[in-house]
Amino acid sequence: MTASTDRERALEQDVFDEWPPALRAAFDGTSLETKIGFTASLITRDANGHLRTSLLGVGELYAPDSRTLCLALWPHSRAARALSGGGRAALTFVFDDAFYQVQLDIEPLPGTGGDLACFTGSIDTGEAQRVRYARLTGGITFDLEGERETVLDRWKQQIEHLKKTAGASPGR
Template identity: 65%
Template sequence: MTDSASRERALEQTVFDEWPTELRALFDGTSLETKAGFTASLILCEANGHLRTSLLGVGELYAPDARTLAFALWPSSRAARALREQAARGRAQAGLTFVYEAAFYQVQLDVRPLSDADGERGAQDALACFVASIETGEAQQVRYARLNSGITFELGATKPAVLERWGQQVGRLRQALLGAR
């Protein structure tokens, strides 16, 4: 194999412990309508060793600063339950994976639950809010192939209602973070 052929196949890898500028903009809680369709996979390990994945959109993710990610889950979800159990034992961890701008991202997170951001809201509207700090992140891409997307979705007829709910969810994450600081 020639040097140029091996360079073409070479994996380009970037390691980070702070959100790159473009990812802070992606997770800033604004312009949700232009970011709809983006999906990240939150991956965690339950006490029994089973891996669980929760798919999150931009309306469930919020990065208030360069090292932090807040996210919202349904309180009854297996992921929320597992993260609360891990935190009760001392340390909760999760991985966040996604495709953005032709690169595959994998971010290792240290997670802790936030207090209920919904206060007196009914259980129907409640969210389990968590805040995570970046332990390490990695972006990977190769020159010979371009990642066009990861998991994506289309909102369809429910788009206005979903965007409204997302705006409220990001607002709840902001409120929960203010109460935690």
């Protein structure tokens, strides 16, 4: 057996177009205090064609069903501007010892404004990668310092807003 064959067999790749149950539970908008620290990278393309990364926590992500992810972004953020007319984005993160990359088709959610720019993303394709010789123990993570309760309250309000907005979206 060659070295490249060993490496190929060591890589486990799962492809999906619906959230696996454990991930859907992670993005269900509940028990946010137990999910503090989880960070996902949202990768968008700006007007100049540059790829940009925005870091999102569980208080900004909500999966209303098995094929959708709603996002709550600051309205003047680079990601919100890049997605204002719809488009594509990738969400990457570490979860359950694997690296995930999810390709999303994004549309603005109607009726949003003010403090939040809300979007809905349909999963085009998702991929989880693991290797047998190493276990991913984390990606980008964080701790809330000093304003834990304030941030948790804001997240809960954002998730409630996403739930209401996603429920009012056509096709739901």
